[in-house]
Amino acid sequence: MGGRDRTFTIREPAPGRQRPLVLMLHGNNPGGDGARTMRELTTFDEQAAARGFAIASPDGVGGSWADGRGVTSADEAGVNDVAFLAALIEWSADRYGTSADRNIVAGISNGAFMAHRFALEASERVAVLAAVAGGMPADLSAVQPQHAVSALLIHGTADRISPIDGGYSRRRGPQGELRGRTLSLAETADRWRTIDRCPAGPGTTYRTDLSSRTDSATGAGGTRVTAWTVLGGGHSWPGAPTGDWEPTSQEFDAAEEICRFAEPLLAGAEARQL
Numbered sequence: 001m002g003g004r005d006r007t008f009t010i011r012e013p014a015p016g017r018q019r020p021l022v023l024m025l026h027g028n029n030p031g032g033d034g035a036r037t038m039r040e041l042t043t044f045d046e047q048a049a050a051r052g053f054a055i056a057s058p059d060g061v062g063g064s065w066a067d068g069r070g071v072t073s074a075d076e077a078g079v080n081d082v083a084f085l086a087a088l089i090e091w092s093a094d095r096y097g098t099s100a101d102r103n104i105v106a107g108i109s110n111g112a113f114m115a116h117r118f119a120l121e122a123s124e125r126v127a128v129l130a131a132v133a134g135g136m137p138a139d140l141s142a143v144q145p146q147h148a149v150s151a152l153l154i155h156g157t158a159d160r161i162s163p164i165d166g167g168y169s170r171r172r173g174p175q176g177e178l179r180g181r182t183l184s185l186a187e188t189a190d191r192w193r194t195i196d197r198c199p200a201g202p203g204t205t206y207r208t209d210l211s212s213r214t215d216s217a218t219g220a221g222g223t224r225v226t227a228w229t230v231l232g233g234g235h236s237w238p239g240a241p242t243g244d245w246e247p248t249s250q251e252f253d254a255a256e257e258i259c260r261f262a263e264p265l266l267a268g269a270e271a272r273q274l
Helices: 034-041 044-051 081-096 110-121 185-195 254-265
Strands: 008-011 021-025 054-058 103-108 126-132 150-156 204-207 211-215 225-230
Touching: 008 034, 008 044, 021 034, 021 044, 021 081, 021 110, 034 044, 034 054, 044 054, 044 254, 054 081, 081 110, 103 110, 103 254, 110 126, 126 254, 150 185, 150 254, 185 225
Parallel strands: 021 054, 021 103, 103 126, 126 150, 150 225
Antiparallel strands: 008 054, 204 211, 211 225
């Protein structure tokens, strides 16, 4: 695509028509194998298989995604990752009979920003968005999708890389200017509630000693928006093996919760039209 070979790994769906495809987007990982790392650190393969979903682990160009902030190598190279992910959905639908419009896009960090972009710009294909450690890019916040998309937003209060309160990228412009601003968790949830035409107000909040989860009332096409604050959580995937780099919550498994959240919300594009 665009003169580049694009690669991905896919786990086929269970037999049955119109199974959803989960797109699992890695974080910025130049020189590494981000897709393989995501498969090793998360239980998405297991969770998707238990529900009969197909799951694809695509590779970003140079280990990054053109997520719309203008700060990654893929953005600077003019990569069209929205077109790539849309083509992957079409390829899977043609080859395996997966759904064309009831799919899930999930990611962490750069992959979370890209998940927001794909859900905004290809809303007809995405029923559910899940973003871990990544708010909506501010430059995309005025985009008005044609379809409502349910959103599960997970962010740690101790995230040093992509703070829960939003802010600018650490990668400055040529003159040292700030760029690549992202919205806070609260602003991101509010924007998706507005897009989805959820009733006014954030909804109902559930608290534990380790986290706080706010669930919206139902929006257009039965969509929901959930903002999940991980107290003390770092720039990490809840449920992944703990390490020395960032605090990682073990209260819940993010892959399991994403699949559980998505399963009843997989409405087709017609039902979600705004």
